[in-house]
Amino acid sequence: MADYQLTATDAAVIRTADQAHIPNDDANRDWQEYQRWLAAGGVPDPMPPTINPALDTKPAKTAAQILGV
Template sequence: MADYQLTATDRIVIRTVDSANIPNDPANRDWQEYERWLADGGVPDPYVPPLDVDPLNMNTTAQILGAGS
C-alpha cells in the first residue's frame, strides 16, 4: 500500500494513513507534501471504482450458491 491513492478525478488524492482527502491546490501544504513524495519517486495506488451493487436486487448466500433455485 502506497502513502497515497488516486481518485476518479485529478482534483483530489487520498492519504492512505488517515483517509484524508487532499485537494489539488498548490497552496495546500498536504498537496505540497504529496508533490514532494511524487518527486522522490513515490507511486500512488490506483483508483479503484466502487462496486456497482443494487441494494434492491441483492442475492442471499443460498441464492449465490445455487441452493435457492
C-alpha cells in the same frame, strides 16, 4: 500500500494513513507534500474499482431460501 491513493478525478488524492482527502491546490501544504513525495519517486495506489450494481443480475436469496425452509 502506498502513502497516497488516486481518486476518480485529479481534483484530490487520498492520504492512506488517515484517509484524508488532499485537494489539488498548490497553496495546500498537504498537496505540496504529496508533490514532493511524487518527485522523490512515490507511486500512488490506483483508485479502487467502482462497483456496478447493474452487473449483478441475480436477485439475492432470502435466509429462508438459503436454509431451505
